[in-house]
Amino acid sequence: MSFKLDEKTLQEDLKYTGDFIKVVRSTVELPDGRVGYRDIVRHPGxxxxxxxxxxxxxxxxxxxxxxxxxxxxxxxxxxxxxxxxxxxxxxxxxxxxxxxxxxxxxxxxxxxxxxxxxxxxxxxxxxxxxxxxxxxxxxxxxxxxxxxxxxxxxxxxxxxxxxxxxxxxxxxxx
Missing domain, CATH: 3.90.79.10 (Nucleoside Triphosphate Pyrophosphohydrolase)
Structure with missing residues (x-):
């Protein structure tokens, strides 16, 4: 059995901006349709x-x-x-x-x-x-x-x- 795994981003809120990173809080639609939240550090690589x-x-x-x-x-x-x-x-x-x-x-x-x-x-x-x-x-x-x-x-x-x-x-x- 295989599951759908992708999460769809519904909204992204900027919480912090530093010298080269940003921290965002993403509201996502989970694979089962429920809503979840992800705190993400955005980095330039x-x-x-x-x-x-x-x-x-x-x-x-x-x-x-x-x-x-x-x-x-x-x-x-x-x-x-x-x-x-x-x-x-x-x-x-x-x-x-x-x-x-x-x-x-x-x-x-x-x-x-x-x-x-x-x-x-x-x-x-x-x-x-x-x-x-x-x-x-x-x-x-x-x-x-x-x-x-x-x-x-x-x-x-x-x-x-x-x-x-x-x-x-x-x-x-x-």
Whole structure:
């Protein structure tokens, strides 16, 4: 047996507008005809980069994440600016956060980060042919750059030392 699953949006009310996210309350018609409500974070989307040096080392950024109150290890990533080409955004974020530029970049796939309450998708890219340059952090960004082998990263995931979802998902593409 198969069920109809789609929900029809009847109304959407803006509840909050931040620097780059919006929060809306959607009134929906459920598959069985009843009315339900969904609180949704609207996000412009993002990119994340698995940057692999010629020696096989993968660049990882270490930064404090306030929502979880801890320092996390992650692949470089960032949000899309309005109208920005995702591949260009990936190159920009790589350079801003690591100081490296790349001569090769390849789209690997995308992930829905938290589809129960957020519409954000992150495009995952692989960057190779890296050349060291200068970082260009945002004013409120404080990042340490680390390097690990793929096997070290996979071990760190298994040990719970890497908790970031986009990083764990991206390693599956490599």
């Amino acid at each position: 993002a990119v994340a980069i698995v940057a692999i040096k010629d020696n096989g080392m993968i660049l990882i950024v270490e930064q404090f994440r306030k929502p979880v109150e801890k320092i996390l290890l992650e692949i470089p990533a960032g949000k899309l600016d309005a109208g920005e080409n995702p591949m260009e955004a990936a190159k920009r974020e790589l350079e801003e956060e690591t100081g490296y530029s790349c001569s090769n970049i390849q789209y690997l796939g995308k992930i829905a980060t938290a589809p129960g309450f957020c519409d954000e998708y992150i495009g995952i890219y692989k960057a190779t042919g890296l050349t060291k340059g200068e970082t260009d952090f945002d004013d409120d960004e404080f990042i340490n750059l680390k390097e690990f082998t793929l096997e070290e990263l996979k071990d760190m995931v298994r040990q719970g030392k890497i908790e970031d979802g986009k990083t764990i998902a991206a390693l599956q593409f490599i």
